[in-house]
Amino acid sequence: MSAAVSALEQLPAPVPDGSPTGVWSTTVRRVPGDLEVGGCSVSGLTAQFGTPLYILDEVDARARAAAWVSAMREAFAELAGADVYYACKAFASVGVARWMLEEGLHLDTCSEGELRIALAAGARGHQLGLHGNNKSAAEIELALEHEVAHLVVDSLAEVELVAEAAARRGRVAAVVVRITSGIHAGGHDFIATAHEDQKFGLSLTSGAAWEAIRRISANPWLRLVGLHSHIGSQIVATDAFVAAARAILDLRARVARELGSVIPEIDLGGGYGVRYTGADPIPPSPRDFATVLATEVARHSAQSGIPAPRISVEPGRSIIAPAGMTLYTVGTIKDVHVDTTRTRTYVSVDGGMSDNIRPALYGADYTAALVDRVQAEDADSSRVCRVVGKHCESGDIVVRAVALPEDIHAGDLLVTPGTGAYGRVMASHYNMLPSPGVIAVRDGRARWLIRGETVADLFALDADYPAADSPATTAEN
Numbered sequence: 001m002s003a004a005v006s007a008l009e010q011l012p013a014p015v016p017d018g019s020p021t022g023v024w025s026t027t028v029r030r031v032p033g034d035l036e037v038g039g040c041s042v043s044g045l046t047a048q049f050g051t052p053l054y055i056l057d058e059v060d061a062r063a064r065a066a067a068w069v070s071a072m073r074e075a076f077a078e079l080a081g082a083d084v085y086y087a088c089k090a091f092a093s094v095g096v097a098r099w100m101l102e103e104g105l106h107l108d109t110c111s112e113g114e115l116r117i118a119l120a121a122g123a124r125g126h127q128l129g130l131h132g133n134n135k136s137a138a139e140i141e142l143a144l145e146h147e148v149a150h151l152v153v154d155s156l157a158e159v160e161l162v163a164e165a166a167a168r169r170g171r172v173a174a175v176v177v178r179i180t181s182g183i184h185a186g187g188h189d190f191i192a193t194a195h196e197d198q199k200f201g202l203s204l205t206s207g208a209a210w211e212a213i214r215r216i217s218a219n220p221w222l223r224l225v226g227l228h229s230h231i232g233s234q235i236v237a238t239d240a241f242v243a244a245a246r247a248i249l250d251l252r253a254r255v256a257r258e259l260g261s262v263i264p265e266i267d268l269g270g271g272y273g274v275r276y277t278g279a280d281p282i283p284p285s286p287r288d289f290a291t292v293l294a295t296e297v298a299r300h301s302a303q304s305g306i307p308a309p310r311i312s313v314e315p316g317r318s319i320i321a322p323a324g325m326t327l328y329t330v331g332t333i334k335d336v337h338v339d340t341t342r343t344r345t346y347v348s349v350d351g352g353m354s355d356n357i358r359p360a361l362y363g364a365d366y367t368a369a370l371v372d373r374v375q376a377e378d379a380d381s382s383r384v385c386r387v388v389g390k391h392c393e394s395g396d397i398v399v400r401a402v403a404l405p406e407d408i409h410a411g412d413l414l415v416t417p418g419t420g421a422y423g424r425v426m427a428s429h430y431n432m433l434p435s436p437g438v439i440a441v442r443d444g445r446a447r448w449l450i451r452g453e454t455v456a457d458l459f460a461l462d463a464d465y466p467a468a469d470s471p472a473t474t475a476e477n
């Protein structure tokens with residue numbers, strides 16, 4: 001075979017090992033000639049549901065959700081307790097929202113659609129949060145109607161909007177203020193004095209946060225129940241969360257000193273990292289995060305003399321990304337000359353950037369494997385492949401580089417692990433591709449969570465598309 005593009009790109013396909021820190025969901029098993037997930041044969045799922053298809057491992061998702069709840073409850077048992085809000089934006093369906101409620105989580109939403117999914121799953125107001133830097137009047141009304149626990153105020157203008165809506169209803173609204181603390185993290189690093197040139201929250205350093213707190217405290221229609229901080233995503237170390245917690249605890253102490261009120265709660269947001277490929281570092285576990293946060297909260301409260309707050313976190317990706325995978329069918333395969341000595345094999349699949357925008361949007365890395373066989377150990381029987389989609393964009397990449405069996409061919413089934421978060425929820429209809437459906441697998445059974453779209457679904461809202469029985473469809477036949 002031709003020389004590989006770069007030795008550094010020779011990432012082997014991942015081997016399922018059942019560990020929560022692996023890149024596969026924990027029930028994935030390699031069996032002769034197949035993969036299994038949730039006790040289901042992946043080839044069998046293809047026959048039943050087709051490709052492309054998102055698969056969610058229910059046991060894995062529930063276990064990760066439960067791990068957050070038990071870690072937070074135990075770490076904060078001696079303090080003022082803790083709540084875990086699942087960030088619905090990572091993946092939202094009524095079925096998954098139900099799993100989260102059953103595992104003892106609350107639900108964090110940021111639009112009417114997410115709020116309605118949470119309500120349809122049976123969430124009560126005290127189990128709900130509503131975020132958003134530009135909430136509509138209808139979203140604020142819906143949140144107040146259901147008396148959500150966390151209506152997270154994101155601007156000074158919104159302080160007034162919520163107060164007016166509360167006054168109209170004649171009921172005091174509980175609000176949380178989103179603070180930008182100057183701490184940003186993501187990937188492998190954090191910075192403690194980040195610029196705050198972004199759209200979210202109220203800045204600590206500019207005084208906007210203090211002004212919001214002052215106005216809320218002075219408004220008879222508002223009750224300040226918490227301070228919120230969200231510092232980034234895909235964070236793989238605990239230090240940034242500790243720094244953010246300290247900044248918010250300091251602010252809370254200042255409120256107690258200067259305004260005489262003890263804010264009951266602090267919400268430290270989401271952003272806990274996962275492993276997408278074997279090259280990613282192993283992130284801290286929920287227990288690791290909970291333990292360091294509890295230590296900081298206890299230390300701060302002992303030092304300031306102010307009782308510890310209740311703590312919330314809002315994990316999304318860390319619960320649902322590893323539980324998911326995307327199943328594709330391989331189509332066209334091309335060997336492309338990169339230069340005179342090197343070739344790259346482009347493996348096209350039947351989806352792409354419309355079902356996983358993250359590689360195009362953030363340069364995100366994923367990995368892949370064939371369903372029915374692994375590449376042999378010796379390098380000569382595998383080749384470094386770039387998995388690409390079927391869209392009209394050269395940036396339509398699914399996996400930048402992965403070693404796949406040398407004999408890979410059209411019709412092979414290929415899976416990319418780690419796609420449970422920010423895949424289906426960011427799906428587009430680019431090139432008029434229907435969005436793949438999502439199935440849940442568990443104990444050998446599979447069922448739709450979200451049905452797959454058909455091409456006909458795409459036309460349903462096109463006002464000029466001829467209806468099936470209209471004369472326009474028959475005129476040309």
Ligand SMILES: *Cc1c(COP(=O)(O)O)cnc(C)c1O
Nearest residue numbers: 087230233270271314315316317
């Ligand atoms: C995106 C987001 C989350 C969830 O982030 P993950 O990286 O999925 O954990 C939680 N809270 C807020 C406010 C967010 O914007």
